[in-house]
Amino acid sequence: xxxxxxxxxxxxxxxxxxxxxxxxxxxxxxxxxxxxxxxxxxxxxxxxxxxxxxxxxxxxxxxxxxxxxxxxxxxxxxxxxxxxxxxxxxxxxxxxxxxxxxxxxxxxxxxxxxxxxxxxxxxxxxxxxxxxxxxxxxxxxxxxxxxxxxxxxxxxxxxxxxxxxxxxxxxxxxxxxxxxxxxxxxxxxxxxxxxxxxxxxxxxxxxxxxxxxxxxxxx
Numbered sequence: 001x002x003x004x005x006x007x008x009x010x011x012x013x014x015x016x017x018x019x020x021x022x023x024x025x026x027x028x029x030x031x032x033x034x035x036x037x038x039x040x041x042x043x044x045x046x047x048x049x050x051x052x053x054x055x056x057x058x059x060x061x062x063x064x065x066x067x068x069x070x071x072x073x074x075x076x077x078x079x080x081x082x083x084x085x086x087x088x089x090x091x092x093x094x095x096x097x098x099x100x101x102x103x104x105x106x107x108x109x110x111x112x113x114x115x116x117x118x119x120x121x122x123x124x125x126x127x128x129x130x131x132x133x134x135x136x137x138x139x140x141x142x143x144x145x146x147x148x149x150x151x152x153x154x155x156x157x158x159x160x161x162x163x164x165x166x167x168x169x170x171x172x173x174x175x176x177x178x179x180x181x182x183x184x185x186x187x188x189x190x191x192x193x194x195x196x197x198x199x200x201x202x203x204x205x206x207x208x209x210x211x212x213x214x215x216x217x218x219x
Contacts, residue, residue, distance in 0.1 A: 001063035002029075004052070004087060005175040008044060008080030009072030009100035010116050010156065011037035015047035016175025017055040017062075026176045030054035033172070040079040048087070064093050064185075066178045068100030070194035071124040071137050072116070077193045085191060096182045097191040101126040101137050103177030104154050107170045113150040115142075115159045123159050124196065139196045 005016040016031040032047035032054070052059055067084035070077045081097070088095035105114045105128035115123040118139045125145050126136030135148075142162040153160045154168040161167070170177075 002055075002057060002061050003179050004048065004059075004062045004065045004084075005067070005178040006044065006048065006065065006080050006084045006087075007068035007100055007103065007173040007178060008040045008076045009068045009070045010076075010172050011035050012172040013040050013043040013047055014068075014173060014175070015044065015051045016178075017051050017057060018066075018175045018179045020179055026179045028175045029056075031175050035172075037073075037076070040076045044079060044083055048083070059087070059091060062087075062091055062093060065091075065095040066182055067095060067097055067191065068103060068173050068178055069097040069191060070100055071118070071139060071196045072100060072194070073119065074193075074195055077195065081191050081193060094188045095191065096185070096188045098178055098181040099126070099133070099137060099194060100173045100178075101155070102133055102181040103173035104170050105133060106131045106177050106180050107174070108152070108154055108168060111149045111151050112168065113145070113147065113153045113163065113165065115145070115153060115155040115163070117156050117159055118196075123156075123162075137194060137196065 001020050003018045003020055007014040013034040017029045019027045019029055030051045032050045034043040065084050065088045084095050101114045112128045115125045118124045122139050122141050124139050126133050152168050153163045153165040154170045
């Protein structure tokens with residue numbers, strides 16, 4: 001099957017096309033990546049169309065969509081997951097959601113810590129043993145992330161440098177990593193974003209909802 005992959009959980013706006021054979025073998029046919037934390041909305045669709053074209057296919061040749069569901073910032077995840085759902089609906093193909101950190105950790109061996117930028121001087125993290133997640137995902141300050149038996153770190157180079165571990169080259173979720181992270185290719189589960197914390201923006205409280213007693217106290 002031909003699988004469209006999308007991930008916007010990190011500054012890398014990633015789209016790819018992966019061929020998955022019946023025996024589970026995966027091969028990346030094309031990939032378009034723009035590393036810009038402010039360009040998710042502008043770059044995702046061009047990257048998707050570019051990757052499909054680079055693979056020598058049309059969108060009608062796609063059989064499934066896999067999307068990284070985070071953890072990641074609210075706005076970035078919303079762009080990627082909404083786009084994946086829209087492509088799936090328009091093409092009539094299933095959409096599978098996976099943990100974006102898994103698409104990095106699945107490439108690793110031994111005990112590895114995977115970290116990405118959570119802003120606010122924090123990191124999103126998970127631990128993997130032979131490519132299988134054994135802890136996380138979670139969000140913490142780097143100093144509060146227990147290394148346990150981890151011998152190496154992968155993910156955001158800037159944040160991986162905060163840990164006294166050997167650094168691996170895998171920095172962002174990859175198309176084949178996203179496809180390999182799908183555990184069940186049966187009926188997909190509803191897409192659930194892994195925000196891990198509330199968004200920064202808060203809705204404004206309508207004036208009518210403010211108790212009269214509170215208004216009186218202000219006067």
